Amino acid sequence: MFAVVPLKFFKNGGRSMSNFHSTLSRREFMKGLGLAGAGLGAVAAVAPQFQDLDEATGSEKAGWKRAWWVKSVDEPSNPIDWSLMQRLDQRQVNDWMPGGKFNDSPEMKAIRENNTEYVEKWSTERFYPEYKGTSTRDNAMNLVAGVSTSIYSTGYTTPFDGIQIVKTPEQLGIPKWEGTPEENLKTLRAAFRTFGAADVACIEITPEKTRKIIFSYQQQCAERPYPYKVARNKRYDFENIDQAYYTDEKMVIPEKCRYLIVWTTLMPPELTLREGVPLGKSSTSLAYARSQTINTNVMEFIRALGYQTLSAFRATMTPAAPRGILSGIGEHNRMCLPTMSPEYGMFIRTVNGILTDMPIETTKPIDAGMYRFCEKCGICSVSCPYGALPQGDPSWDTEFTGRNPDHHIFNGNTPGYEGYRMYVSLCTKCGVCQGNCPFNTINQSWVHSLVKATTSTTSLFNSFFHSMQNNMGYGIKNPAEWWDLKEHWSWGYPPNFVG
Structure with a gap:
């Protein structure tokens, strides 16, 4: 169903982009992955453009620098009912x-x-x-x-x-x-x-x-x-x-x-x-x-x-x-x-x-x-x-x-x-x-951050990304x-x- 990721797309870990300081639309990214089919519109609707991966980072007051797609929330992503929680022996x-x-x-x-x-x-x-x-x-x-x-x-x-x-x-x-x-x-x-x-x-x-x-x-x-x-x-x-x-x-x-x-x-x-x-x-x-x-x-x-x-x-x-x-x-x-x-x-x-x-x-x-x-x-x-x-x-x-x-x-x-x-x-x-x-992922290149960022904002391609172990060395x-x-x-x- 999906094309194999072209190796040239990831040449030098994506460093052919000008020092990471370029924005990349999700549509372009998905095309590079070989996903230029149904679903691109859905992805674009969720988050039409990646932010700059070198500068757009979140940071706590006390110096915890994190990627922009890592969102701080009031409650964990898996729901908790504290009234039911019990201390373990x-x-x-x-x-x-x-x-x-x-x-x-x-x-x-x-x-x-x-x-x-x-x-x-x-x-x-x-x-x-x-x-x-x-x-x-x-x-x-x-x-x-x-x-x-x-x-x-x-x-x-x-x-x-x-x-x-x-x-x-x-x-x-x-x-x-x-x-x-x-x-x-x-x-x-x-x-x-x-x-x-x-x-x-x-x-x-x-x-x-x-x-x-x-x-x-x-x-x-x-x-x-x-x-x-x-x-x-x-x-x-x-x-x-x-x-x-x-x-x-x-x-x-x-x-x-x-x-x-x-x-x-x-x-x-x-x-x-x-x-x-x-x-x-x-x-x-x-x-x-x-x-x-x-x-x-x-x-x-x-x-x-x-x-x-x-x-x-x-x-x-x-x-x-x-x-x-x-x-x-x-x-x-x-x-x-x-x-x-x-x-x-x-x-x-x-x-x-x-x-x-x-x-x-x-x-x-x-x-x-x-x-x-x-x-x-x-x-x-x-x-x-x-x-x-x-x-x-x-x-x-x-x-x-x-x-x-x-x-x-x-x-x-x-x-x-x-x-x-x-x-x-x-x-x-x-x-x-x-x-x-x-x-x-050991490699810190931008493409791995894009994979994680896509996962963070839409589950549409989760079943595809989990199979990228072989293509991307995971x-x-x-x-x-x-x-x-x-x-x-x-x-x-x-x-x-x-x-």
């Missing part, structure tokens, strides 16, 4: 994972134990049949990627109230930092990005709404020495107190600690596009190891400014996706657990959090068309080795009778929002879905080619990719 969420207490059948234990071999076989047969299997150097990359020099690298969570090594302004006899909320967000963005983070945003935790994304109980952890044991099987409570504390039963959050800083760490994109085998899996481990150090640095930085911080690192304190969606980091999507970013697609592995009493300007959710795009796409669902991702339209339902009649709120599928809920009992977090997302790649890339970037990030 994370102990039971984890118990439904393969091998967990409620999901420990021989079959599920086998899935957990043989996950790497099964996923590699699945991926090799479907995505890169020419791949000969994991080599010694592939395996070496995977084994060391998660190693960190952080003293907390061996544990899943950081201490509830930080490591508290640096001295506070009070201890030093100097005044604490006093800035406006806008100045504070700008300060944190500068610090976070210097330490290695990508995006930085903030939401306010309020009793009537956003407090509901905070777990009622922390995850069940194995016995570990201090400080990990302080988070074991304890509930989260809120009290009108000045300083956070914890006991054997609970971790208490001061009411004034209502600013949740949300920040991201990126996975090296060329490795992420090779998920499904140990080499690709190293992108996940690298992101986790790096984010642990960043989290420690920033918590201590805020302490040195004179404020307290409480760790919401990884899935500590809150699920990652809700804070990413509510803060505007990205949108909800069919993959359920990750947050899809308009800038980075699914190259985000960790949407972390830090709760603080430092006044910070809050950021809004966004609408970049990605939630609607997922309705027509479904590539991640088809590519999942275990069938853990939902197919079909988004829904308000939390039940998945027929697939697993025992699915309910306590295995991670909370009510209160329209969207996608995964089959938690089948997910091994292998990463194949993230590597296959069509929104993953989607998963052969792991064997990674070692022979022409260039291996520092930290795995292309120049100008972060921030």
